[in-house]
Amino acid sequence: MFDFIDIDWGNLLVEAGIIAAQVIGILIAFVIVRAIGKKLINRSFDRLTKKGDVTNGRALTLRALSENVFSYALIFILVATLFNIFGLSVASLIAGAGIVGLAIGFGAQGLVSDVVTGFFLLLEKQIDVNDYVTVGAIDGVVESVGLRTTQIRSFDGTLNFIPNRDITTVSNHSRGNMRALVDIGVSYDENIDEAMAVLKTVCEKVGKDNSAIVEGPDVIGVQAFGASDVTLRIIAKAKSGEQWGVERELRKSIKEALDAHDIEIPFPHQVTIHKGLGNPVQS
Amino acid sequence: MFDFIDIDWGNLLVEAGIIAAQVIGILIAFVIVRAIGKKLINRSFDRLTKKGDVTNGRALTLRALSENVFSYALIFILVATLFNIFGLSVASLIAGAGIVGLAIGFGAQGLVSDVVTGFFLLLEKQIDVNDYVTVGAIDGVVESVGLRTTQIRSFDGTLNFIPNRDITTVSNHSRGNMRALVDIGVSYDENIDEAMAVLKTVCEKVGKDNSAIVEGPDVIGVQAFGASDVTLRIIAKAKSGEQWGVERELRKSIKEALDAHDIEIPFPHQVTIHKGLGNPVQS
Amino acid sequence: MFDFIDIDWGNLLVEAGIIAAQVIGILIAFVIVRAIGKKLINRSFDRLTKKGDVTNGRALTLRALSENVFSYALIFILVATLFNIFGLSVASLIAGAGIVGLAIGFGAQGLVSDVVTGFFLLLEKQIDVNDYVTVGAIDGVVESVGLRTTQIRSFDGTLNFIPNRDITTVSNHSRGNMRALVDIGVSYDENIDEAMAVLKTVCEKVGKDNSAIVEGPDVIGVQAFGASDVTLRIIAKAKSGEQWGVERELRKSIKEALDAHDIEIPFPHQVTIHKGLGNPVQS
Amino acid sequence: MFDFIDIDWGNLLVEAGIIAAQVIGILIAFVIVRAIGKKLINRSFDRLTKKGDVTNGRALTLRALSENVFSYALIFILVATLFNIFGLSVASLIAGAGIVGLAIGFGAQGLVSDVVTGFFLLLEKQIDVNDYVTVGAIDGVVESVGLRTTQIRSFDGTLNFIPNRDITTVSNHSRGNMRALVDIGVSYDENIDEAMAVLKTVCEKVGKDNSAIVEGPDVIGVQAFGASDVTLRIIAKAKSGEQWGVERELRKSIKEALDAHDIEIPFPHQVTIHKGLGNPVQS
Amino acid sequence: MFDFIDIDWGNLLVEAGIIAAQVIGILIAFVIVRAIGKKLINRSFDRLTKKGDVTNGRALTLRALSENVFSYALIFILVATLFNIFGLSVASLIAGAGIVGLAIGFGAQGLVSDVVTGFFLLLEKQIDVNDYVTVGAIDGVVESVGLRTTQIRSFDGTLNFIPNRDITTVSNHSRGNMRALVDIGVSYDENIDEAMAVLKTVCEKVGKDNSAIVEGPDVIGVQAFGASDVTLRIIAKAKSGEQWGVERELRKSIKEALDAHDIEIPFPHQVTIHKGLGNPVQS
Amino acid sequence: MFDFIDIDWGNLLVEAGIIAAQVIGILIAFVIVRAIGKKLINRSFDRLTKKGDVTNGRALTLRALSENVFSYALIFILVATLFNIFGLSVASLIAGAGIVGLAIGFGAQGLVSDVVTGFFLLLEKQIDVNDYVTVGAIDGVVESVGLRTTQIRSFDGTLNFIPNRDITTVSNHSRGNMRALVDIGVSYDENIDEAMAVLKTVCEKVGKDNSAIVEGPDVIGVQAFGASDVTLRIIAKAKSGEQWGVERELRKSIKEALDAHDIEIPFPHQVTIHKGLGNPVQS
């Protein structure tokens, strides 16, 4: 009896030694991998900054974030590995992964998705604070871009919190000049050439006076035959954010010019054919 | 015969010893991990509170919640581990995870998702009780933010229970001043400048008298050429929740001013061309 | 030859002993876990009842349900474990889980999802029998809340069976007073102040006479400039379920008062400009 | 050489014995589990029938179905287990589950989902043959409820085959009396009280004469201010399936009564303001 | 040295023997399972044919399909098993299943789904060639029902290829008589009883003359109060596919009868109230 | 000491031998399976071509594709297997499958799905180059059918690239004659029989003159009672692609015939009832 138990105890000691060696080895590996990883992150961000692609402040934010994510992931793997070495074999961990992990994972998944999208929003400079953007059904001015949520202030004053994962196609209205567009309906009786000449004069004057206009308003021609009017279109390029003001000024000037030249913006027209007035045949 | 069975019994004893050692080791690890985890949670919330990012009450709620979630997860892992040590190897647990676990997990998944979202709703202060918010198709005043459901009272009196997982983009109408907007249609025959002057006088008066207005109502210009009228737009900033009242007052004052100055808000216009009255050619 | 086979038989016997021991150990563990689990369930429901959060009847229903679910889950795990001990290792069970289990699981999954949602519907008192609720596209009066399906009787008499899993956002119209809202269009020619005075008188009278009204009907002002009328809005708070009756009474009284004061509810207006009557130029 | 091979053959023999024992054990377990399972199914259905919850025919259908499903699942597990014992370890079965099984499983999954839903449709008596129901976009009279598909005959004669899995919310119009609803528009010039009195007389008469009406038609009041008329609403409860007939009879009687009392159902009204008739200023 | 290597070689030989035995055993099992499976398939189809549920041709198609699917699945499992025995343990197969298999599986999955649905379309006789059916957004006449796609010819001549997996709810318009429905608007001035009498006479005549009508056209009453007319509804049952012809004939006959009896189908009506004709006050 | 290490080295040698044997065995199996697979593919395509189901060119494309896919899949499995034999057991491969593989797999999945669908598009001849088809929201003429994308040229000149996986229901307008349909509204005052006779004469003439018409245009009867006209429908069968031309010619001829016979295509009608002309009571 004694002899056999002795052997087992020895075996146990050896096993303990192996475990200790493994633990030490893992810790060393952990330290090395962490150091290498951090260096890699630092170097790639240094390169980014040197290239001038990213501003200094933005690079610092992104670098800190990258290091954090890397560290947490590494620590998690370390814990899982140590957990495993102390005889807690596959089953319990799978169970942990299978139920708790999976359940929490589903919640965390969204979180990770938020952070990854947020990372690229920052890195690719898709949106900056104070940009006027449209994201899904929300449009307004960006108030802050966080790692989990982006805050957009609608023009009616509402503050919208959008989880980054829900930000797919971003329409940024603050990246370049915006178009100002005014459609004018003139009567079918009007001479088109004359009407366009009047509009051109207005365009030239507004284009000269308004400093927000980048590319002079042009009368591009007959856009459509409406039910009661011929639609003429005027297009201009304005500084981003000034396009509505330009459109409003254009509309006011055009109204005044048309009034001055007696050109009518027609009301809806209808031809009425009368029956049964004098002789109520059918009714 | 006797000899061999003897060895096996010894082996069994040794195995029992190993198991006992494992159990003890796991319990110790459990206690240590739990202590460390709780400390980490406490410290991070302390930091949060010190920074002043979160109010005391909110921090307490979140800390209690975090500790609970952490404890339950740990207990689950402990049970799974012990389960495993007592010879109930992979299979039964996988089966448990595979069928029961998976089935329950699907239910619980939603639950976890609710709790995670609820956690961030509180942490990021996206909604507070008494905020007027829009969440999906529901809008109203928040009555309570729970970990599983948020209750929103619609303006018609309905109480809406929304599972937190269904709360993605939150539009909070109580974070800053709101816009009041009134569109006025004036006749094409009217002099636009004169009409705008009248409206400006009204705006100044209302802006002075109404304390709910933060940024004086402004007549921003010709917003559109309507079918029968020229649309002028008036915009103001009002205290959150007062915007509708401001709009109603603006409308009443404008109506009175336009009546006083004999400026018409035109009905829909139509030009009728008559055929066949005297000479019913076609009919 | 004989010698070696002898050893194997002994080994088999020992194995049988181990198995027997395992079975007994598992059964004991099963009994203990079940007892503890039941106690936990009972205690937590006792606490719930004491706090007065839940009515006695409801607590009994929920406790019975919780115990059942717990028992079935435990029995399933027990069977799976025993299955495993008798040499039916991972493979067959995974296969069972992988194909049959997965297939049935998908069906059962919905079932579990139903039960979990039903549990929370009851626990959080989101809907009670006889509440008037809106759930998705269905609205009506709740007839019964089951663990799998909830039955809602529409106002047209239809009985709707809704699987609980399809119940997400619940809009409960029976939790507090409901709003009664009446919009009245008065002519642009009318004096707004006078019209509002008449409406206020009606509101006061109806508010006094109708006991279903909780918060007196108020004329809140000019809600909109319509195409042919100025819209005035009246709002009241009525007891839940009485709001439609209140609205109908308000409408009838308002109609009578406006008739008495000769204030017109205008028909759609249109301005017609005639062409070609005497001189059919264009036609 | 001979000696060692001898031992292996012995080992093989022993292994064969173990396998044989396992097979027998499994078969015995299979028989026992099957017997117990069948008994459980029978007993639960007996209880159901005794309680009177389910008709005899329905119970028989469900019992047969339950036994079949149970048997097939058991046989599958048996085969998988035997497969495993004969040295075909995890891999091949996982491969079978992983590719073929998964592929077929996806098809079968829908099937299982159909059967599970069909089971509950029958068990919970959500739809019976000849009920008039709405399921998703389909509405009509149920012709048969199968385990895979339900057949609904639309009123236009179309026969719809709906896979049971697509049946979620069931709106059953044959479970209780249905509402008959008629909206009548009367002129703004009419005296509301007088018109309601006329309608009440009609309602009383129709309510007395028509045996399909369960709850007498009531004039509930002024439902809305229309553009050209005041809408009065009449509501009645009719036997399920008779509501349309009741509505048609009500409409006919009301038309006759209004004609008799000279109360007009008004055409759309419009106020026309004329410009430019005598003096075509603008045109 | 020699001695030990000798043992290993022996061991190898023994292993080879075991493997050979396994291969043979598996092949035998394969042959047996295949024979049994084929017999089961044949017998169940024999039973189906005897019951007369399925035509002979259809049964042959289905039987051939079932055997093919069964054979391929079996061969796949056989290959996987043999693969495994020759020392290619779990990993490589899982990898194969995990990446290639999964990727291909996703493609094949749709295929299997197509075949399973096609199988049931045929088995349950949901659609036959030349049936007029509606499937999702497509409606037309079935040209062929294949195992992967169903071809439907729209009435405009388009040939639609629909993958069977996209066929869920099938609306078959060729399973029984179809309803013909004609709504007639008569003037509010008309006597309803008289108009219905005229329509009844038409219905009787058409019902007698038209052999496609199964259930005589009936005037079921006042369906609605329109804006300008009282809507009377006529319903008939026609042979499937003849309903449109019946409706067209009914419409023609009704038009002639109404003309003969001087009953007007009214144009839209409008009441115009004139302002500002003699005294252009407002304009 | 020496002795034991010696044994291990021997063991290692043996293991190396086993591995070598395995590698050779696998390579042989690989070659055999590849040969068999290629033969199977060739033979099945030979059969397809012989049956005349597929053109030669198409069969060659499909055969090459099938062989490629088969080869790549086989090579992948081979690599995975060899990887495994060299001591890189489950874990690393699962990790590779779990993370990289899964990630890439998701991208590749779409690719496989594209190729599988493209394969069937070609095999089942659902679309050919120059067919006019509708796929989802896109319709136009097919320019090319590739394995990953199909290119469709819209009638406005746009070239659409559609991933094959997004091609589900294909509506092919070039498989048989197409319907030409013209609806004509004639006045309620018109004699229907006379109008239909005129239309029939036109139809006969157009049907004779226009070679694109396959089945003579027929006046099928009174399709609807419109608000202001009785709608008569004319239907013809035209060669695919010529239906619009036929419709245009029919419309022109009908217009001329109706003009010749003085049959009016009526404008919208309205009955106006005048109030307040002579006695402006209400206004």
Added chain:
Amino acid sequence: MFDFIDIDWGNLLVEAGIIAAQVIGILIAFVIVRAIGKKLINRSFDRLTKKGDVTNGRALTLRALSENVFSYALIFILVATLFNIFGLSVASLIAGAGIVGLAIGFGAQGLVSDVVTGFFLLLEKQIDVNDYVTVGAIDGVVESVGLRTTQIRSFDGTLNFIPNRDITTVSNHSRGNMRALVDIGVSYDENIDEAMAVLKTVCEKVGKDNSAIVEGPDVIGVQAFGASDVTLRIIAKAKSGEQWGVERELRKSIKEALDAHDIEIPFPHQVTIHKGLGNPVQS
């Protein structure tokens, strides 16, 4: 005691040797596989460039990308393999894969999906910079095609960032000539042939003068019978991007020609039947 421990240490040494050998073997395999992979990538791109399918610049971009992706994947597999060899068996890696990996994987998945789609966008030349394209709800001019996002500038000046994964069907309007289409409504009183002759003259002139027109504008015939006009359609092929200018010029020229020939573009027509003018019977 000593003896046994000795053996274990020896065993450990041997194990270390095996591990070292494995590591070296793996590194060698890694180097070889990498070299082969790079060569394969290079050769296939060489072939692509030689065929002239891809421009040189594009091929370089794609080659660099392919090599990067290949290298990173290989490094990952290497790390995972080494990780595994140092005794970190299945569990920890599965845990890493199961939780962290899965979570990160979900984020990375989108990334991979972006890159794969971007790769094919470039390879298949679906979009080029400066193409005018429609992708989902966005249309505009492509500013850049990246591996993660594509930037499209809308005509109103907005810059849209679209993740490549959201780019499925691409409608490219810059691949060939575009259609210019003008619909002209002429009066029912007009002679169709004469009107078409006038339009043809205009078309010929515009077609000759405008160099942007590729295929002369044609009057294709009577497109529709409108409510008040007969619609004639004119179609032309213009250089991509010039179609709107061509349409505008066509419209202007047509308007002038119709004015010159006194052909009216009719306003909406309505036939009014008067009642109650002289004898206000009903009103």
